[in-house]
Amino acid sequence: MEFLIRRLAFYLVAFVAAACFNFALPRMMPGDPVDIMFAQADASLPPEAQAALRATFGFVDGPLPVQFLAYLKSVFTWDLGISVRFYPLPVADVLARAAGWTLFLVGSSTVIAFAIGSALGIAAAWWRGGLFDSVISPLSLVLQAIPAVVVSLVALFAFAVVLRWLPPGYAWAPALDPGWSLAWFGSVLTHAVLPLSTLVLVQIGGYLVTIRNTLINLLGEDYIMLGRAKGLSELRLMLAYGARNAILPLLSSFAITIGMVMGGSLITEIVFNYPGLGNTLYQGIIARDYPLIQGQLLIMTLCVLAANFVADLANYLLDPRLRTE
Amino acid sequence: MNTVLLTLVRNPKAAFGLGVVVVFIVLAIAAPLLTAYEPTARVGGPHQPPSWEHWLGTTRIGRDVWAQLVYGARSSLLIGFGTGFLIAALGVAVGITAGYLGGWVDEGLTFLTNVVLVIPNLPLLLVLAAFLGQAGPWAIALIIGLTSWAWGARVIRAQTLALRRREFIQAAELLGEPRWRVIAVELLPNLISIVGINFIGSVIYTVITQATLEFLGLGDPLAVSWGTMLYNAQTSSALIVGAWWEVFAPCAAVAVFGGALALINFAIDEIANPRLRTVPRAPRPWAGKPIDTKAGAEA
Numbered sequence: 001m002e003f004l005i006r007r008l009a010f011y012l013v014a015f016v017a018a019a020c021f022n023f024a025l026p027r028m029m030p031g032d033p034v035d036i037m038f039a040q041a042d043a044s045l046p047p048e049a050q051a052a053l054r055a056t057f058g059f060v061d062g063p064l065p066v067q068f069l070a071y072l073k074s075v076f077t078w079d080l081g082i083s084v085r086f087y088p089l090p091v092a093d094v095l096a097r098a099a100g101w102t103l104f105l106v107g108s109s110t111v112i113a114f115a116i117g118s119a120l121g122i123a124a125a126w127w128r129g130g131l132f133d134s135v136i137s138p139l140s141l142v143l144q145a146i147p148a149v150v151v152s153l154v155a156l157f158a159f160a161v162v163l164r165w166l167p168p169g170y171a172w173a174p175a176l177d178p179g180w181s182l183a184w185f186g187s188v189l190t191h192a193v194l195p196l197s198t199l200v201l202v203q204i205g206g207y208l209v210t211i212r213n214t215l216i217n218l219l220g221e222d223y224i225m226l227g228r229a230k231g232l233s234e235l236r237l238m239l240a241y242g243a244r245n246a247i248l249p250l251l252s253s254f255a256i257t258i259g260m261v262m263g264g265s266l267i268t269e270i271v272f273n274y275p276g277l278g279n280t281l282y283q284g285i286i287a288r289d290y291p292l293i294q295g296q297l298l299i300m301t302l303c304v305l306a307a308n309f310v311a312d313l314a315n316y317l318l319d320p321r322l323r324t325e
Numbered sequence: 326m327n328t329v330l331l332t333l334v335r336n337p338k339a340a341f342g343l344g345v346v347v348v349f350i351v352l353a354i355a356a357p358l359l360t361a362y363e364p365t366a367r368v369g370g371p372h373q374p375p376s377w378e379h380w381l382g383t384t385r386i387g388r389d390v391w392a393q394l395v396y397g398a399r400s401s402l403l404i405g406f407g408t409g410f411l412i413a414a415l416g417v418a419v420g421i422t423a424g425y426l427g428g429w430v431d432e433g434l435t436f437l438t439n440v441v442l443v444i445p446n447l448p449l450l451l452v453l454a455a456f457l458g459q460a461g462p463w464a465i466a467l468i469i470g471l472t473s474w475a476w477g478a479r480v481i482r483a484q485t486l487a488l489r490r491r492e493f494i495q496a497a498e499l500l501g502e503p504r505w506r507v508i509a510v511e512l513l514p515n516l517i518s519i520v521g522i523n524f525i526g527s528v529i530y531t532v533i534t535q536a537t538l539e540f541l542g543l544g545d546p547l548a549v550s551w552g553t554m555l556y557n558a559q560t561s562s563a564l565i566v567g568a569w570w571e572v573f574a575p576c577a578a579v580a581v582f583g584g585a586l587a588l589i590n591f592a593i594d595e596i597a598n599p600r601l602r603t604v605p606r607a608p609r610p611w612a613g614k615p616i617d618t619k620a621g622a623e624a
Contacts, residue, residue, distance in 0.1 A: 014443045021449070025456055138338055141591045145583030147533040149540050149555060150576040157564050157572065209591075217600050256442065256476065263447030267537055281448075285455055285541060293455050297448045304445045 003322050007312045011305040018301040019075045022294045023068060026057070049082055053291060056081035075298065081291035085283050091295040094280060099299060101276035105192070106265050106303075109199035110258070116200070117207030118250060122243045124208065125215035137212055140205030148264035152198040152271040159194060167191050169273035195268045202264050203257070210253045215246040248319055255311040259304045332596055339592030345585035349578075353398035362389040364396040364549045372568040382570035384554075385561035390574045393554055398578065400550035404466045404535050405582075409528030411470035416477025416523055417516075421508060423478070424485025435482065441475040450534065454543040461545045462535070469534050477523040484519055488512060518597030525590045529583045536579050551575040 054060075056074045060067055074080070080091035120140075124133040160168035170191060218224065219242055227241050266278030273279060277296060284292035316322050333339040352359065362368045367387040368379075375382045381390035423434035453468045454460050460468070488494060497511045513520075532551075538544055539552025542560075546553060554575040558564070563571040595601050 010439065011443070014440045017440050018444050018449075021444075022452070025452065138588055138591050141587045142584035145529045145533075145587035146580040147537060147583070149537055150580050153555075153564065153572055153576055157569055161564055161567070213594070213598075213601055217598075220600050259443070259445035259447075262445050263537075266447060267540070270541070281451065282541065285451065285543065288455065290455065293452050297445075297452050300445045300448045301443075304443060308443060 004312065004316060007309065011309060015298075015301055015305060016072070018297055019072065022297060023057075023071050025294075026290070049088065053081050056291070080295035080298065083284070083289055083292045085287040085289040085292060091291050094292065095277065095295055095299050098275060098277045098280040099303070101274060102262070102265055102269065102278065103303070105195055105199060105269070105274070105276060106258075106261055108192075109196050109203065109265075110254070110261060112196070113200045113203035114207055114250075114254070117204040118211045118243070118247070120204075121208040121211035122215060122238060122246075125212045125219065125242070125246075126238050128212075128216055133212075137209060140208040142205075143201065144205035144209070146202075148198060148202050148267045149271065151201055152195070152268045155194050155198055156271055166194050170275065191274075195265075195272045195274050198268045199261065199264055203261055206253065206257055207250060211243075211246050211250050214249045215242050218242055218245055248315065251311050251315050251318070255308045258307040258311075259300075262300055262304060333589070333592065336592040336596060338588045338595075342585040342588035342592065345581060346589070349398055349402060349582055349585075352395050353402050356392075356395040356399060359395050360389065360392040362392040364388065364392045365547075368392075372563070372566065372571070374568075375570055381574045382568070384557060384571050385563065385568070390554075390571055393549055394551075394574050394578055397550045397554055397575070400462050400548060401532055401535065401552070401578075401582075404462050404550075405528045405532040408466040408470045408531040408535075409524050411466070412474050412527035412531070413477060413520060413524035415470065415474035416481055416527075417513075417520055419474065419478040420481025421485050421512065421516075424482040425489060425504075425508060425512065427489075431482075434478075438475045438478045438482070441472070442479065446472055447534070447537070450538060451541070451543070454538055460538075460543060462548055462550065465535055465538055465544060466531070469531050473527065473530060473534075477527065480519055480523065481516060484516055485512065488515055518593055521593050522590050522597075525586050525593070529586045529590075532579060532583060536575070551578050 083091045269276045269278030270282045369383040369387045373383045423431045497507045536552035540555040558571040
């Protein structure tokens with residue numbers, strides 16, 4: 001229990017660190033921070049809205065600590081200001097609407113890549129040095145070095161522009177009304193195929209190589225040899241003895257890569273014009289919508305911290321050493 | 326150092342990866358000799374497919390794609406290696422300091438590392454780049470470097486901790502060697518494979534991230550690099566109008582360069598960690614008999 005509480009406390013500090021960054025950045029820029037942040041807004045925002053924005057970002061009268069407290073208060077009440085690009089919608093609403101799509105992409109692609117990657121990685125480690133291993137392991141590492149931009153652009157061109165097998169963009173066919181109908185679900189699925197496959201392809205190599213290398217190290221341990229000497233079946237040795245112990249490092253690598261995957265998802269969404277956080281952010285960047293861009297950092301930090309906590313929980317359940325302190 | 330290089334070249338994956346990287350470096354250096362065109366000059370009609378005059382076709386505003394590719398390699402490679410070095414150096418500095426000194430220095434640095442590690446990088450970079458406006462390549466390099474050192478620091482700290490209590494380090498300390506010497510002469514050589522992997526991984530990461538930021542329009546649109554090529558292709562909807570060459574040229578460059586570096590990393594890992602070595606070692610000149618591959622695989 002103490003382990004989980006310590007982790008939670010750490011996540012709180014990390015979140016405040018991200019918020020501090022948002023607070024400090026406009027104040028470190030040369031010139032008047034308010035002018036920089038709202039340069040775009042001045043043209044289109046009425047004075048009341050501007051005053052509200054200023055209050056949100058702690059631009060109140062008073063010394064820095066007072067400003068900082070005012071800012072922290074608005075962050076923890078999830079008042080992220082008003083979007084300039086999507087005026088008059090508040091940033092929190094714009095992001096909440098988009099976050100579902102991103103979580104769907106990131107979540108399902110992670111599960112798929114984790115399943116396929118670890119299965120292939122176990123096989124590669126078991127028959128290490130064989131034909132399968134010597135092809136798939138370097139290949140997956142090379143795959144990992146190819147950015148999501150490249151994979152998604154190539155996939156878009158091949159399957160949506162040339163072959164026309166799959167739709168080139170958006171999350172569902174525009175003719176359909178979003179609702180709980182079978183046609184709409186089908187449309188959502190076909191629209192998700194390309195972005196999902198892109199994200200799976202980008203992630204799979206990391207899982208494969210991590211579990212392969214961990215497992216190869218483990219297979220040299222005495223307890224594996226003991227299992228073999230006892231006459232256990234190869235399958236049992238491979239899964240219950242080897243793979244089971246190789247999963248733990250995979251979990252901690254998951255916690256670290258989740259931030260990268262979120263980044264990959266942002267790019268993939270932009271290429272496929274998918275209505276998630278990435279696309280919203282892209283429009284925010286073009287319009288220099290600073291409240292939106294800053295809110296994005298907070299919400300994505302929050303998502304990554306939540307994913308880390310899930311990994312901690314899984315670790316806690318799988319690793320008895322963490323429970324006996 | 327020579328033996329390190331020699332071991333690398335003997336590994337077929339590393340040799341292939343190194344070869345590709347060298348080709349890219351030569352392309353970048355010899356760019357003016359390899360093309361008659363200026364990368365930013367209008368030298369042909371819009372969106373012409375690859376032909377004898379324009380090996381990789383032209384962009385929408387009639388620039389030569391091959392010229393952009395080889396000149397763009399300069400920016401992408403220079404930023405990639407420069408920032409990779411910065412990331413690796415910061416990782417080594419923080420990791421060794423934390424692991425070697427221990428105590429409250431370690432507590433503080435480890436905490437900082439973990440916080441930096443858990444804040445997602447790309448959104449952080451986007452916020453920074455957006456505030457900087459149209460960031461030049463070196464501004465991008467600097468912000469990538471300053472936000473991406475944490476992973477390396479963590480790995481290097483762990484390895485330093487493992488080495489810290491080994492006899493040869495303790496012996497050097499008991500002999501009264503100065504701290505910098507223990508670190509530079511005793512510790513660092515034993516970390517070389519991890520530092521190498523970290524450096525190459527950081528180069529890959531930088532090339533990817535630079536291309537991504539520029540693709541999003543956060544770079545300097547006048548600079549010539551693989552990322553701005555992608556950005557220009559995207560804004561001129563090159564894919565939709567079927568001008569695949571404008572998109573595929575920078576895509577292929579990023580992918581092949583990154584892939585080659587990844588192969589080198591795979592090989593370093595194999596060489597440094599004997600258990601991962603699934604290929605037989607290169608035959609020694611004094612050993613006259615052929616190598617038993619079966620035995621090599623089981624070792």
